[in-house]
Amino acid sequence: MTPAITHKLPDHAVPVPLDKAYRLINHGPTVLVSAAHGGVTDVMAAAWACVLDFTPPKVTVVIDKATFTRGLLEASGQFALQLPTRAMARLTTGVGTDSARDVPDKLARHGVSLFSPPACQVPLVQGCVGWLVCQLIPEPHNQQAYDLFIGEVTAAWADERVFRQGRWCFDDAPDDLRTLHHVAGGYYLVSGEGVQA
Amino acid sequence: MTPAITHKLPDHAVPVPLDKAYRLINHGPTVLVSAAHGGVTDVMAAAWACVLDFTPPKVTVVIDKATFTRGLLEASGQFALQLPTRAMARLTTGVGTDSARDVPDKLARHGVSLFSPPACQVPLVQGCVGWLVCQLIPEPHNQQAYDLFIGEVTAAWADERVFRQGRWCFDDAPDDLRTLHHVAGGYYLVSGEGVQA
Numbered sequence: 226m227t228p229a230i231t232h233k234l235p236d237h238a239v240p241v242p243l244d245k246a247y248r249l250i251n252h253g254p255t256v257l258v259s260a261a262h263g264g265v266t267d268v269m270a271a272a273w274a275c276v277l278d279f280t281p282p283k284v285t286v287v288i289d290k291a292t293f294t295r296g297l298l299e300a301s302g303q304f305a306l307q308l309p310t311r312a313m314a315r316l317t318t319g320v321g322t323d324s325a326r327d328v329p330d331k332l333a334r335h336g337v338s339l340f341s342p343p344a345c346q347v348p349l350v351q352g353c354v355g356w357l358v359c360q361l362i363p364e365p366h367n368q369q370a371y372d373l374f375i376g377e378v379t380a381a382w383a384d385e386r387v388f389r390q391g392r393w394c395f396d397d398a399p400d401d402l403r404t405l406h407h408v409a410g411g412y413y414l415v416s417g418e419g420v421q422a
Numbered sequence: 423m424t425p426a427i428t429h430k431l432p433d434h435a436v437p438v439p440l441d442k443a444y445r446l447i448n449h450g451p452t453v454l455v456s457a458a459h460g461g462v463t464d465v466m467a468a469a470w471a472c473v474l475d476f477t478p479p480k481v482t483v484v485i486d487k488a489t490f491t492r493g494l495l496e497a498s499g500q501f502a503l504q505l506p507t508r509a510m511a512r513l514t515t516g517v518g519t520d521s522a523r524d525v526p527d528k529l530a531r532h533g534v535s536l537f538s539p540p541a542c543q544v545p546l547v548q549g550c551v552g553w554l555v556c557q558l559i560p561e562p563h564n565q566q567a568y569d570l571f572i573g574e575v576t577a578a579w580a581d582e583r584v585f586r587q588g589r590w591c592f593d594d595a596p597d598d599l600r601t602l603h604h605v606a607g608g609y610y611l612v613s614g615e616g617v618q619a
Contacts, residue, residue, distance in 0.1 A: 251604055
């Protein structure tokens with residue numbers, strides 16, 4: 226069910242200091258959520274992820290009870306949010322549509338390649354431009370009533386071609402590296418031009 | 423403290439059906455939060471707003487205890503999220519930086535014009551391209567521990583030049599109408615090109 230996992234960081238992936246980690250999702254991208262338990266990994270898409278705090282950095286993400294990923298997250302207490310690119314729009318829609326309950330080879334089918342940095346227990350998705358590893362902060366009422374999960378970010382990486390000195394800078398990089406912002410039905414807006422106010 | 427409020431809808435503002443209201447912020451824009459109580463209105467900027475549910479539509483927004491807007495929201499039980507445009511980047515940074523505690527003429531100083539549709543008790547900001555009026559769902563633990571507020575959307579409007587048939591479509595409209603996605607320090611990415619996967 227789970228593709229082979231390398232321990233090598235992707236080319237261009239560099240650590241992001243924890244006090245800047247919130248900036249990876251401050252601009253509201255759609256994310257891939259990964260979680261693993263008992264040797265099984267799943268990855269799903271989520272448009273409803275958000276920063277919750279600066280330091281320690283915390284995030285929220287809404288994960289439906291029907292998803293397979295949710296069970297892995299609840300069992301392991303860990304998850305990752307990561308930012309797919311324009312080049313990964315089809316992959317993102319694919320893992321957001323199929324469930325591993327019905328499609329056991331879901332990850333392979335949609336071309337998901339995984340890596341796991343040393344000491345990181347959640348496999349991460351190759352090709353993304355940002356990765357946030359999170360420890361679940363259990364809040365049973367939020368999880369049951371709203372499908373809302375809170376995590377504290379414990380490690381983060383970003384692709385140095387588009388995230389440098391704590392900021393996204395897409396304008397001088399290939400368009401394929403821009404992040405995705407889901408509108409509906411597999412239609413996305415990519416992250417656009419930078420504006421200083 | 424509060425500028426004059428017209429009851430006339432802005433040109434191009436049309437109602438959005440509640441089952442499509444979540445789509446106004448599904449792509450992760452930075453929002454303006456408005457709230458009013460006792461004849462006083464405030465508006466602040468928030469990058470940490472997110473969809474929580476489809477139907478009835480619910481949203482989350484993180485509002486710091488130091489903000490003046492938070493007191494109005496807690497007193498009235500209502501608030502609005504609205505989407506400023508590229509043309510409003512300076513206004514957005516301005517109302518996100520100054521507090522009405524220290525700058526009583528904050529709204530006038532930053533050029534905020536308000537309107538209030540009939541039966542809507544929260545003044546809304548002119549020039550935005552989407553407006554969501556929300557009823558607070560009280561969750562004292564989330565509000566105290568995380569500054570996290572949950573609202574149910576009770577009415578929504580959007581600018582028909584860029585939101586039609588339940589979807590954003592910026593590519594054939596003036597660039598000044600694109601939404602803002604805050605990175606840091608008054609630097610935003612605007613909503614970019616549409617991609618169908």
